[in-house]
Amino acid sequence: MGDGDPPDERGFFLESAPRAQARPPGAQAPPPAHYHGHRDRLRTKFRDLGDGALADYEILELFLFRLIPRRDTKPIAKALIERFGTLSGVFGAPAHLLQEVKGVGEAVATDIKLVGAIAHRSLRSEIKGRAILGSWSSVIDYCSAAMAHETTEQFRILFLDKRNQLIADEVQQRGTVDHTPVYPREVVKRALELSATAIILVHNHPSGDPTPSRADIDMTQTIVQTAKPLGITVHDHIIIGKDGHASLKGLRLI
Structure with a gap:
């Protein structure tokens, strides 16, 4: 607990002034x-x-x-x-x-x-059961709330059905401040297990800058190539940072 806090800050719900009494040395003064x-x-x-x-x-x-x-x-x-x-x-x-x-x-x-x-859960309810591609701003808001302020990288996948509705949202990997190991075959395997026909890849940059790295681009293209023969579409790879987001599809990198 912080310095000077009561045993549990939530324990007081009446805001009347405390009774006057002698304070022990070092005790916090009453509010002005x-x-x-x-x-x-x-x-x-x-x-x-x-x-x-x-x-x-x-x-x-x-x-x-x-x-x-x-x-x-x-x-x-x-x-x-x-x-x-x-x-x-x-x-x-x-x-x-x-x-x-x-x-x-x-x-x-x-x-x-x-x-x-x-x-975060309120934002998730905005995209669950709806066609994701028609609620793109809600997807960005949801992912930003979930990941923008994480201090380490995490790799998240949104799994979609044939109507592009959300089946599942899972964090697949957690990494360090600047790296998360991603295994394309594991990504595709999980999509098949969930009977997903499309996925959206999402990961965060704790540095705050959402600009995709060369490794981000190469990894995404490998997943696209692995998923396509199995009838799984990669709609996008979104990178979330405190300073905004980047879409690899929007940047024409996939």
Whole structure:
């Protein structure tokens, strides 16, 4: 847990001021007098004007109110945004890195990851049971939420049926910060096991730059050549980075 955190930050849900009592040496001071008024103002702003009226750190601060109800969460929210760059970066960050931010303990990190998981599953529901090729922006959003902030490479495959609807979404391999071993025959074997007639390859670049490498291109072309005689189409290979995405099909590399 972070320095100065209570035993479990989620354990307090009443935001009344604590009773006056002597603090032991080194104990954290109570929040300033304007603390509760600020929270009320921020809630009212969100309720009356919507999320567009709030900065990213304010949205995060509003979320943290219930996780850390007896502490000023603005510095924590700002520190999280500064550390991970964006709101999506915060919710996509590994729990152990979240806990490196002062004020974020294990309980808060777990709840942040829970919200990230809910968002990810919500995005998956947008593409499940639909023709993938007709919901391409949803596919990109889903893959970005799942992979853009991973600290190591992972290789994911979306398996599709003859109507191009999603059968399964599986992470096939996990690698290092700049390499993931991929075995084309294993990719095709798994597609046959699932009776998939098409696949979309996806992997991430933890560096943030989604530009395909020569190895990415060669590997993709090998999978295309291995799959084609067996009636399996490779629709695309998408590379996800924090700075955007790249489509090998869009770049005419397959």
